[in-house]
Amino acid sequence: MGEAKGWKDFVEEFLAQRKWGSGHEIVPLAGDASNRQYFRIRLTGADRPSIVLMRKNQGEEFKRSEEAVSVHGQGPPGDPFILVARFLKKSGLPVPDLYQTREDGSLILQEDLGDQTLFSRLAVHPEEEERLTESVLRLLVTLQGLSWSGEMEWLEDKRYTADLIRWEFEHFLEYGLRSADPATLAGLREKIDHESKILAGSFPSVLVHRDYHSRNLMVREDGSLGLIDFQDLLLGSPFYDVASFLFDPYRNLSTEKIERWTRFYCDLALEKKILPKQTTLDDCLVALFHHAFQRNLKACGRFFYIADVKGNPSFLGSVSGTHRNLERLAGKVPELGDFHEQIRPFLRRPDPL
Numbered sequence: 001m002g003e004a005k006g007w008k009d010f011v012e013e014f015l016a017q018r019k020w021g022s023g024h025e026i027v028p029l030a031g032d033a034s035n036r037q038y039f040r041i042r043l044t045g046a047d048r049p050s051i052v053l054m055r056k057n058q059g060e061e062f063k064r065s066e067e068a069v070s071v072h073g074q075g076p077p078g079d080p081f082i083l084v085a086r087f088l089k090k091s092g093l094p095v096p097d098l099y100q101t102r103e104d105g106s107l108i109l110q111e112d113l114g115d116q117t118l119f120s121r122l123a124v125h126p127e128e129e130e131r132l133t134e135s136v137l138r139l140l141v142t143l144q145g146l147s148w149s150g151e152m153e154w155l156e157d158k159r160y161t162a163d164l165i166r167w168e169f170e171h172f173l174e175y176g177l178r179s180a181d182p183a184t185l186a187g188l189r190e191k192i193d194h195e196s197k198i199l200a201g202s203f204p205s206v207l208v209h210r211d212y213h214s215r216n217l218m219v220r221e222d223g224s225l226g227l228i229d230f231q232d233l234l235l236g237s238p239f240y241d242v243a244s245f246l247f248d249p250y251r252n253l254s255t256e257k258i259e260r261w262t263r264f265y266c267d268l269a270l271e272k273k274i275l276p277k278q279t280t281l282d283d284c285l286v287a288l289f290h291h292a293f294q295r296n297l298k299a300c301g302r303f304f305y306i307a308d309v310k311g312n313p314s315f316l317g318s319v320s321g322t323h324r325n326l327e328r329l330a331g332k333v334p335e336l337g338d339f340h341e342q343i344r345p346f347l348r349r350p351d352p353l
Helices: 002-018 080-090 118-124 126-144 153-157 162-175 182-201 239-246 255-271 281-308 313-330 334-346
Strands: 023-029 036-044 050-056 098-101 107-111 206-208 217-219 225-227 234-236
Touching: 002 023, 002 036, 002 050, 002 098, 002 107, 080 098, 080 107, 118 126, 118 217, 126 206, 126 225, 126 239, 126 255, 153 234, 162 182, 162 281, 182 281, 182 334, 239 255, 239 281, 255 281, 281 313, 281 334, 313 334
Parallel strands: none
Antiparallel strands: 023 036, 036 050, 050 107, 098 107, 206 234, 217 225
């Protein structure tokens, strides 16, 4: 009761100070796979219909105990969500306004971007795919072009190193495979070492959202984009987020569209000097395919981890999307084909209901 009273008092005090509306209703929202809980606060008699409360469960930190994020320095000088949100908002990116926070990030009142994700919007309005995809890739290039010197220099110690990439591969081996024999695992680890070094050092580092896909991009009522779930921002390859978006397990883009939108991204990234000027379209496609393969392996393992460890099976329906992407990518690059051939007999599939 004390905990509930604490966050309810936080809301009541804020609304009383701002004099926003004559009343309110608090409605739980569907959460994600993290330790965050969300509530929509519906306001009556106000110039805005609602705001959102984010509550972080006590005794946990954002993925600190779950993922080897490879922080070698002091870490961020505060809560990552708050620091990143303020930085991105000041930089002109469409992230939610933060209205009131506890500096430890345990309670945050923020702008309500609505319920319409890019995924749900395109399911109803497929004719908007061209416009929205162009906007998504332009937004990504804007993010990648931001400088992290100054207030965000703590990101220097938060990078997609070969060790972190290797850890994500291992996460897949642990949760995404079934009954692989020791010889197979030993062979896979050799490939993992090779891939991890390639993925960590092929291009100059940029800001990486780390989960840039159709369910973390919101479409507001006016058709503009909003960006959420950005607290895991780090430094890494420009192709990680491109791969996350174009080889999204929640969607199935055709090969023609993937290649066309890769060309669009590369032209824009070259223009903004995010990619070295000698980078060719073939360079872009090969980098994209390697990152997409690793990203889908990670997602596959993650979906099973969330079910096995957190008791949340809601992501298991997307495992087939990761398998589909892995098979497609195996046909693009011989090295990935060899990798896929080794894991294919052992790929874990959700148990039938």
